[in-house]
Amino acid sequence: METMQDANGDIAGMEPFEPWYTAQVVGATKDGDVIKYELKTKKLDESNKEVNVIREYEDFQWLEHCLVTNNDVSGLILPPLPPKPGVSASGAEAKSKKQLGSGSKALIGDEFHKDCRGLEKYLQLVLKHELLGKEESLGKFLVDKEAPMRTKLKKNILSNLSKAVGEARKGNHKDIDDTFQKERDNCNDKLTLTKEASDNFNKMVYIQLRLEGAYSHLSTMLNLGGGVLEGPSASANNMLVKFSHALDDYKHGITVFSANDENTLGFTLDLYARYQESEKEMLYRRTCKMIDLETATKNLEKAKPQKRDAAEDVKKDAEAAFDKISDVAKKEIVKYHRERVLAFQKALILYAEAKVKTARDTYALLARDLKKLKEMDSGDSAADDPQTSPVVYTPSKPF
Known part of the structure; x- marks a missing residue:
């Protein structure tokens, strides 16, 4: 992929982008079956205004949905959103047995600090992205006190199955560009x-x-x-x-x-x-x-x-x-x-x-x-x- 960058190692044609905000996930609390995350956001302009907002995991999913649907992301390597943390007692028991052994009777407590760090890293990757970092829905997510109205995202098992079949068929299609073919092979191995x-x-x-x-x-x-x-x-x-x-x-x-x-x-x-x-x-x-x-x-x-x-x-x-x-x-x-x-x-x-x-x-x-x-x-x-x-x-x- 050497031909894709200039002599200084910079990406050709891509202007350096400075994030418009900084964001931290400073804490999390459990309210029934819902985990609420506290975000501390600072706008990087003359005002340097700071604001704290409360968000749920579904809000992060909705943000990801907006970023994908409001932009042409077909050629982007999108920052991955961490999986939703489990909150059920059965999930905690299964997790404890996996980590401590099937014979252990001890239960591992909530590890919200890990969830906070994963979500914070996701926000940081989005914020510094040249395209996604300018998205209007991202700014609203970070600074609006009220969480954005979101539509429940449907999971279609049949569409996921057809996608998997399509990936298996098209994924083996030989590329016309040797550089991309090599990248695809390396990607699968990595x-x-x-x-x-x-x-x-x-x-x-x-x-x-x-x-x-x-x-x-x-x-x-x-x-x-x-x-x-x-x-x-x-x-x-x-x-x-x-x-x-x-x-x-x-x-x-x-x-x-x-x-x-x-x-x-x-x-x-x-x-x-x-x-x-x-x-x-x-x-x-x-x-x-x-x-x-x-x-x-x-x-x-x-x-x-x-x-x-x-x-x-x-x-x-x-x-x-x-x-x-x-x-x-x-x-x-x-x-x-x-x-x-x-x-x-x-x-x-x-x-x-x-x-x-x-x-x-x-x-x-x-x-x-x-x-x-x-x-x-x-x-x-x-x-x-x-x-x-x-x-x-x-x-x-x-x-």
């Missing part, structure tokens, strides 16, 4: 690999959560066994209690490892697994335009004299539509690859930094616990040295 990487990374995080639960259980049992601190077994019981404290410190380290993994590399893998699907959909739309052009060309060749002018007009329209989507797609692909590489670079750096910092903090806590255990033989009472506990690493700017 989609599979990114999804697998995201799923396997999540499995690793889930194993850490199960390990955390096991250490917590063991620490509790040791505390129960070391509850009697008098008599001939006092020394052994005291050692059990001290050891349980060490297990608690290590359990805390595992908790922070898991949270940091999700906040850094896990977040980016999940985002770009969905983003890769968005690129695939864009390439499919272009393939459909290409097939339309090929069909129009064949019809023109077979057209009778009295229908030739009409067939030629159809071919010209199909050619114009195909050329337009191809030009836009070239710019979008260059921009997408550049942002994807930068995002993974940043995620890997943050992931490594968080790993190193958490490991050092956990080591310091365990070294202190070991010191206390050794000093028990000499009868010394070790004072609790102030130590920095591992902390959850939250990037200042979501990537």
Whole structure:
């Protein structure tokens, strides 16, 4: 795709766009079966006006619908909207068993902070987009106190099935442009690999959560066994209690490892697994335009004299539509690859930094616990040295 950018690596013909707003999803509350998100928006003009609004997930869906229907997005790689979070008790139970194991009776609480971050990232991607960032419905979504009136979006199972069949048939249609054919092949490979990487990374995080639960259980049992601190077994019981404290410190380290993994590399893998699907959909739309052009060309060749002018007009329209989507797609692909590489670079750096910092903090806590255990033989009472506990690493700017 080198021919799609200039010598400076910029996208040819695309003016730099400065977002008109900044948006943060600062919190979420549950009202029955509905999750309400609080948005903090700042308009980037002379006024610098800030406003807080409340939105539901369906409002985000309606915004996405408006962005798609009000603009020609056929050649765009659209920012992916995160899936709707579950709110039912059965959903929470299934999620807990998936993460903590089928035998676990513990339930994972609401994780609204993850939903907020995903929706905030979606808004940031839309806001900085050269076309979508100028959409009027986006401004109303961000600053109007009342949520926009929305029509319930229907999900047609038959249309989804026919679309899947069409993708399977047209997706294998050879492209007339070798560059786009290569991009389609690479996109399919990346989609599979990114999804697998995201799923396997999540499995690793889930194993850490199960390990955390096991250490917590063991620490509790040791505390129960070391509850009697008098008599001939006092020394052994005291050692059990001290050891349980060490297990608690290590359990805390595992908790922070898991949270940091999700906040850094896990977040980016999940985002770009969905983003890769968005690129695939864009390439499919272009393939459909290409097939339309090929069909129009064949019809023109077979057209009778009295229908030739009409067939030629159809071919010209199909050619114009195909050329337009191809030009836009070239710019979008260059921009997408550049942002994807930068995002993974940043995620890997943050992931490594968080790993190193958490490991050092956990080591310091365990070294202190070991010191206390050794000093028990000499009868010394070790004072609790102030130590920095591992902390959850939250990037200042979501990537």
